[in-house]
Amino acid sequence: MLTTLAVENYRSLRRIVMPLRRLNVVTGPNGSGKSSLYRALRLLADASRNGAVAALAREGGLQSTLWAGPEHVRKDRPTQGTRRTGPVTLRMGFAGDDYGYLMDLGLPIPNGSEFDLDPEIKREALWAGPFLRPAALLVERTNSEVRIRSASGEWQRAGHKLQPFDSMLSEFADPERAPELMVVRERLRGWRFYDHFRTDATAPARLVQVGTRTAVLAPDGADVAAALQTIRELGPRGALDDAIELAFPSSRIEVVNTAGRFEIAFRQHGLLRPLSGAELSDGTLRYLLWVAALLTPRPPELLVLNEPETSLHPDLLPALANLVVTAAKETQVIVVSHSRPFISALAALSPELQTIELIKEQGATGITGQGPLDEPPWKWPSR
Structure with a gap:
């Protein structure tokens, strides 16, 4: 089960470190960053299939998906542009009780290629346990170089260099040299997303x-x-x-x-x-689709639902909530929703529900009530 999700500089998610439980609802007003969080999870899943760079291209490229505000935000000063002091970076990662993984994407050094606007993968890391520590690192990638920690604890070079658009998840998931990388890759590939069924x-x-x-x-x-x-x-x-x-x-x-x-x-x-x-009416068909998705005989490790209450009559929300709570007995669930009645129905059925309310301040998404000391421990490695 994931315990932490971290995203930095993706759309309105300038910096967010989110705790996760078995059943989670992400809510907030329109424009607060709910859809950006959903897309960030999909990007992480795409990385397991070497598709993160292509997915960013479909969204307009790295420049279109980066945080559009200033590098440093000061609440006591008006928003204004300044000279950048750090590298352009888009970071995403997660941690669980057993493994954690992160990816850092940036812009290439221009060399006259027609693909000079494509993002490059600058850093990747896989570690054991819920916290990134040097002693817990299992596999790490810096630009094109990959190092794998052997069973004896010694670092070994992977053997060949990576292309800037290739993830180590797909290129070095070796069952002998890096079995943990293969485990995490298959988990990511098993994440399941459902978003606005057509009716x-x-x-x-x-x-x-x-x-x-x-x-x-x-x-x-x-x-x-x-x-x-x-x-x-x-x-x-x-x-x-x-x-x-x-x-x-x-x-x-x-x-x-x-x-x-x-x-x-x-x-x-x-x-x-x-x-x-x-x-069938749109609402009836949509409910049947959710029945088919949530009662699956083959539950994934993570199930992400984007506004499942859309087009459903309020009378159907308790039944939908029951489906979600039932699914959460076998899998971790993240629901993105702005429907208060639906969230109330979930809370009535599951006292363990975690509700995460997003808020936007000075253009940046934050978590309501979360201060710097309330965040789960998280550290981004330097380039």
Whole structure:
């Protein structure tokens, strides 16, 4: 389980060190930095597939994603630009009870290449335990050089230099020389994100699809019928029916198999025939998608949900909250939400819920009530 998330100089996240528990809700007003935090988590996951640099490019490049305010913020002075004293840097990292990892990206030294605006990975570090200490370092990367600590505690060079756009997570996850790096890489690749399922008339979830066993719902929800049937056959007994009954009393969900093509059939009290996926209301379909995502028979180590309450009727929020709390029994969950009724429903079901409220001051995102001494211990290594 992650215990700390740290981000520096990413959009409005000038510097944030966030404590994490089993079930977390990140909330705050519009523009407070909730979406930036969600994107930062996705960037960390992209690093495990060597995709962090490409993901930043899709957001407009490093210059577009960097903190746009002054290098040093003084509350007693008006905001004004000054001469930069430190390097351009975008830092992201996390720590848990067993391992921690961080990545530091910056700008290249111009050399006439057409890719001179691409960010480069300047530093990476993997360490044992919740705190970065020299004695806890297992693998570290400085520019193109990688060092791996052997079982005897001695440092060894990795053997070949990294390209500035390659992460050591993908290039040096060696089961013999750096097994811890492979463990962390696979964890990151297993993080699961769900963000705004489509429910419009042409949404993939409304279409009949070829059905195969689906333990993990696709990000676009296209295989929702197969995922629901998989939950019925492989998930906890009665969990699917209970989730439907809680949201829609006296209703039930069926999956129609026509020559291997699966389709939702939703039976409601008072109707003579079931409703197909194409006929469902946006809210009903969205709830079914969350059922398929949260009752997964193959829970990840980390599940991140971005505004799951969107387009749901307030009457469905307690049922959705029950799904989230149930999922948190098997996996760590981070929910980004601005819905007070939904957060209240979560709090009523889980006394262990941690609510993290973001606030923006002088353009920078902070955590309400968190002072410098309240932050989890965190240290960025120098370049």
